[in-house]
Amino acid sequence: MASGPASTAVTVFPVLLVEDKDSLRAMLRHALELQGHSVIEARDEAEAVACLRTSAPAVVLTDLRLPSGDGLGVLRAAREVDPAMPVVVMTAYGGIQDAVSAMREGATDFLAKPVDPDHLLLLVSRAIEQKRIFNDYLVLREEAAERRGAPRIIGEHPSLRQVIERLHRAAASDATVLLTGESGTGKELFARALHALGPRADGPFVAINCAAIPEGLLETELFGHERGAFTGASSRKPGRFELAHRGTLFLDEIGEMPLSLQSRILRVLQEKTFERVGGTVPLHVDVRLVAATNRDLHSMVAARTFRDDLFFRLSVFPVEIPPLRQRTGDVSRLAHCFVDRFRRDMNKPALTLSVAALAALEAYAWPGNVRELQNCIERAVILCDGDQIQPSHLHLTTRATDAAAPTRDPWEDIDLSGTLDEALRRVVVEAERRAITRALRDAHGNEERAADLLRVGPRLLRQKRTEHRIA
Ligand SMILES: Nc1ncnc2c1ncn2[C@@H]1O[C@H](COP(=O)(O)OP(=O)(O)OP(=O)(O)O)[C@@H](O)[C@H]1O
Ligand SMILES: [Mg+2]
Missing domain, CATH: 1.10.10 (Arc Repressor Mutant, subunit A)
Structure with missing residues (x-):
């Protein structure tokens, strides 16, 4: 990275420069590097999308016309990766209409060609500054929410930070959120954080696990029942929808919800009213719904075990939590935090992870994600008598490690x-x-x-x- 004047923001994350013309790309790169920005280059939409997947650019600068694909495609891909990622588009002379459509699709700004390097640098610095302010704001909001009792989400990996950013955006709205992710990735934790970060934080957070309640009881659990609704209903009982009034209702394991109840949930979502079992009076509730599943609802919709209309209603704001094995670096961050937490809970003096133990943790595939890691550390803290956790305290099976090794060829078996x-x-x-x-x-x-x-x-x-x- 070249050094530049101290007054400009220096990017930790690179600028992604998408331009097919070699001479212009080289000129822009040079100008950006002189100001202390690091630059990654792409020549068309496909290359840009690949770069977006592998690195976390601070800002994207893209030509609108590309030999294959176009700048709007790059813009959309960038917003998919991170809705807050600033994207500046470059348009040919006379392409004002294109610039307008790009701005409509969420571009931060546009530059007319021929590009004036000073103007470009100004826009890039401004976009980076805006993004930095937004990030600071998120951190402050997270801190404020934590002080109000929101759970702390540990992790710095860009893929997780992006999910957290989406969570903040979702929290500010009242949209229904669908959390997906493998078992133990933190769906429930995210649901609680979502509630605590939003305007309903002072209202109730009511959770119900659709898989844990027998099918016959689920309906009355959700909607409540009137006195005498069925044998044994000796008094009126409010359901979870009522209890969650002015707050959030968390429908965990929504994939396990029987079809008959799916239509009732859909009705509440559409009309915001329902009746208790055995009741006739429609009750109005003001509830924000958050649902979670580790199942593939798409294929369940295809198999007609999940209603497509409910699926569409639920996935207004989908949030997918990446598995732990894809979040390099987060394993050790989480492990350190958990060691500290359990050590304090168990009143043990200073306890650390040995280098070998950390290496073993990092090499493991974590099929059970954060929950498995948490359990593993808890066990290790109990087992460890000394002041350093060793690999032997972790009880990690090598089989799972093998399964994660990317070099293993499944055909060998x-x-x-x-x-x-x-x-x-x-x-x-x-x-x-x-x-x-x-x-x-x-x-x-x-x-x-x-x-x-x-x-x-x-x-x-x-x-x-x-x-x-x-x-
Ligand atoms: N990023 C994180 N930071 C701190 N703790 C986490 C994080 N992710 C998960 N956890 C912890 O890991 C455990 C499992 O998380 P959680 O119950 O939310 O997962 P889940 O996705 O709902 O799992 P399942 O699909 O099995 O229900 C919880 O104790 C949670 O607090
Ligand atoms: Mg869960």
């Missing part, structure tokens, strides 16, 4: 011996068995739906199921 016919047959049979098992799982064991998913007749599915001995 498959028996390809014998003739070509024999090898092919074994692979096909195994693929068939796995596809059927998976479809049955996605369809909650409903054979007809599983057959639909696989686009085969139910008879063939039954026959295959017997053949493969799938229970």
